[in-house]
Amino acid sequence: MNAESKSPLTGQCLCGDIAFTIECDRANVIACHCGQCRQWSGHVWASINVAVEALSMTRGEDRIVWFRASEFARRGFCPACGSALFWHGDKLDGHAHRIAVAAGALDAPTGLRLDKHIFAADKGDYYDIPAHEPQLAQE
Numbered sequence: 001m002n003a004e005s006k007s008p009l010t011g012q013c014l015c016g017d018i019a020f021t022i023e024c025d026r027a028n029v030i031a032c033h034c035g036q037c038r039q040w041s042g043h044v045w046a047s048i049n050v051a052v053e054a055l056s057m058t059r060g061e062d063r064i065v066w067f068r069a070s071e072f073a074r075r076g077f078c079p080a081c082g083s084a085l086f087w088h089g090d091k092l093d094g095h096a097h098r099i100a101v102a103a104g105a106l107d108a109p110t111g112l113r114l115d116k117h118i119f120a121a122d123k124g125d126y127y128d129i130p131a132h133e134p135q136l137a138q139e
Contacts, residue, residue: 009048010058011106013083018060022101024050028115029103032139033123036069041084043124047100048112052088055099 012019027048037045057064064076064085076086087100103112117123120135129135 009106009110011101012059013078013081013085013105015078015081015083016059017063017080018078018083018085019058020101021056021058022048022050022054023056024054027112029112030100030115031117032119033117033129034119035122037087037119038124040069040075041102045084045087045100046103046114047087048103048106049098049100052097052099055101 009022009024010020011022027050029046029048032045032047034045060078063079065079066074066076066088069075069087072091073087073089075084076088077084083102083105085102085105088096089098090096103110106112114133116134116136117129118136118139120129121137123129
């Protein structure tokens with residue numbers, strides 16, 4: 001965690017129908033390279049992982065569409081513009097109380113930095129992960 005600032009982070013989908021605030025210490029960005037995240041986001045899923053209670057919807061909570069991606073996780077997106085916004089491991093021990101929020105949906109400046117790459121063994125064959133950045137084969 002980056003102890004830089006405790007001011008809230010704000011964000012929204014591309015069309016602005018869904019907006020949110022996150023009240024938390026700065027969590028660093030995690031890049032996930034698994035096949036599902038690459039399909040979901042179009043490349044690498046970059047997100048911050050925060051407590052569910054830290055996320056407050058300020059607009060459009062009832063508009064979020066949840067897609068059941070697996071037996072243990074769901075993904076939330078905006079049905080109007082298609083923005084991928086949330087990954088929630090709702091049935092996975094240790095993850096149900098946390099939610100991953102798309103780093104790209106956050107309003108700048110965020111003060112965030114890329115912390116690590118997960119599921120690096122599953123990355124696409126069309127790009128490289130810089131060798132100096134922390135990588136985990138899985139999570």
